[in-house]
Amino acid sequence: MDKKTAIKARRAHIINAALACFLEKGYNQTGIRDIARRAEISLGNLYNHFPSKKAVLIEIASMEEEEVEELITLLADYRNPERTLRRFLKVFTKACEDPDYVMLFFEIIGEAIRDKEISDLFIASHEKLVDALAGLLFAGQKAGTFHEQTDPREVAEIILDSLEGYGARAVLGMKTPRSGSKVLHDFLLKSILM
Amino acid sequence: MDKKTAIKARRAHIINAALACFLEKGYNQTGIRDIARRAEISLGNLYNHFPSKKAVLIEIASMEEEEVEELITLLADYRNPERTLRRFLKVFTKACEDPDYVMLFFEIIGEAIRDKEISDLFIASHEKLVDALAGLLFAGQKAGTFHEQTDPREVAEIILDSLEGYGARAVLGMKTPRSGSKVLHDFLLKSILM
Amino acid sequence: MDKKTAIKARRAHIINAALACFLEKGYNQTGIRDIARRAEISLGNLYNHFPSKKAVLIEIASMEEEEVEELITLLADYRNPERTLRRFLKVFTKACEDPDYVMLFFEIIGEAIRDKEISDLFIASHEKLVDALAGLLFAGQKAGTFHEQTDPREVAEIILDSLEGYGARAVLGMKTPRSGSKVLHDFLLKSILM
Amino acid sequence: MDKKTAIKARRAHIINAALACFLEKGYNQTGIRDIARRAEISLGNLYNHFPSKKAVLIEIASMEEEEVEELITLLADYRNPERTLRRFLKVFTKACEDPDYVMLFFEIIGEAIRDKEISDLFIASHEKLVDALAGLLFAGQKAGTFHEQTDPREVAEIILDSLEGYGARAVLGMKTPRSGSKVLHDFLLKSILM
DNA sequence: AATGAATGAGCCTTCATTCAT
């Protein structure tokens, strides 16, 4: 049992090292050796824990799902839809503004375009988030605090796209309104709230 | 003059070959040799036209600006803001649904994250488009056919983000509403039109 | 005693797994891990039974001696030299036509060229077989059913070489006479029998 | 034209280096780097001349065909079949006794077992030699100096097998008759000549 | 402008073997 724990820790340790490398230099520019070196592990041993470089990326991509899980929990609170929505906007915007998150997002999506295994992972967690957000929108409509929408999922997509876009632009160094995300939030809320 | 034209044609020829490669295998997976082979040009000669692999990508990225130029022209028609907006939504959505466009977008942005030269290019053309769209929104407000918006640029960003996101999802194979882009357009229009 | 038997069984089990691997992928292409996996044994434990990959090959090479032993027993029947010779031709040809035998032969000889330990083993069993066959030839001469030969050992070598060559060609996919080994046997017998 | 010659020389130079390596350490034990170093060429440049390690081996294997060509020329002299046969035995035996030839033979055949491309080459040159030798045997029969044989090709195979076997044994260090190849030649001739 | 030979660092991965448990 103790041994199993130690091995899991090793895996986590490697993943952390890999993540640091990917963020620093990008997935393609990171060599397996960089990861091994950073993890202070021998090259060969790395392959005892992960069968390939891609496997490491996949593990990292799956980890994102856990973060999504937290957001989903947040969105599941239907008692006061408006409050929950506002809270979600704040939390998700903050996540999206994190340069690490943005970079990782693009690293992963860059691979996902040509790799079904990765894109499936990516899609799955995105869908979960859309469903949860759409669920809240629907609850808000039922409660009469949100506008009636033809398709809550589509609105959810728009919300996510614009928040993610906002974050990406911030990281890419595009001019962003001085007012920060307030204008964006206001616009979205105005379109949703009664 | 004739000579200059010939050289420009060569460059264009190389760019086309490179573009095909990038779309087919991705920027990182494409070797300079692949490009030369596809352009039916010698490796050494390629370097007579472009100093590096990155230079080729940059040229391609700049070409996107031309496409943006067309959109901007379209957006400059303020006579009937609503009609222009509807037309823009249609045209831009179609562009965003093109798998080639999406792939290229991600290839370029993937490099842009860590390369200021590329990201500047990227930002510049994006800003132009945002400005043009914001201009139309402002004109619409003036004309009284669009809602008053605190910040037209922000709304413009949202429109672009959601359309680009819509296209990306289509290419990545995510479930997309059977109704196509109609729901999305309707939502956006509803939030904008008086 | 029981324990010793168990260990021998393990060794035999490993040897079988290794043999299967060597036949399937070749000695050089087979990794120690492949053997361990096939034997359903751990990598480390394999080293408790064999000190190296070469040791496994050597054990397999030695096993061939046992097969030779059977042939030698067969050849020891001097009562009717012609009948024994005919029987030997039949049995040995069959063995030589076995793709597994041919492949193993070449795998082993391929290593033997540069490894005295292996070539000694190889030579030893070959010499035994030559001696036994030469013994039969000599007995046949004495009995007056075989031609007088200057050097029975040399004739024995020719017989073995041509039979092994015949088998090898069959496995390598060379055109082989439709008549099978009959023509070969007839030629050899004609040169030997009175 | 001059350039073409230079490149051919490079290729030949690399082949020689590779051959030396293969003979010294064996095909599998030789690294591409060993070849490059021996040829005093950079690793990458080697790949400008040969697409893979196997391609180098194949080129070497094809070179053997040239040696076979000489033997075939020799065998084509039907004026005095017995004299030609005796000459062939002498020349071919000498070739087969060359340690380099034997080693190369086994290196190549070792790869040929699992590689059709190589085995095809191997088979082709072998068949040519068999045909040529069978042709001589047939001519000898016609001329009345050789025994009638059911199948000259089969006899040719036996001759080649026993000569190659003789050479291989010599190189592998097996006891060989003090009389050298004379006994072998005598036996073969006795079975063939009238 | 055009060629493709030349460079050598770098790529991901596999290897036989050892060792602590």
Place this chain on the structure above:
DNA sequence: AATGAATGAAGGCTCATTCAT
């Protein structure tokens, strides 16, 4: 006897780029 994590050298091969012609 049994496990599989750990080692790091070596495997074949590709890379963007330079250079002599």
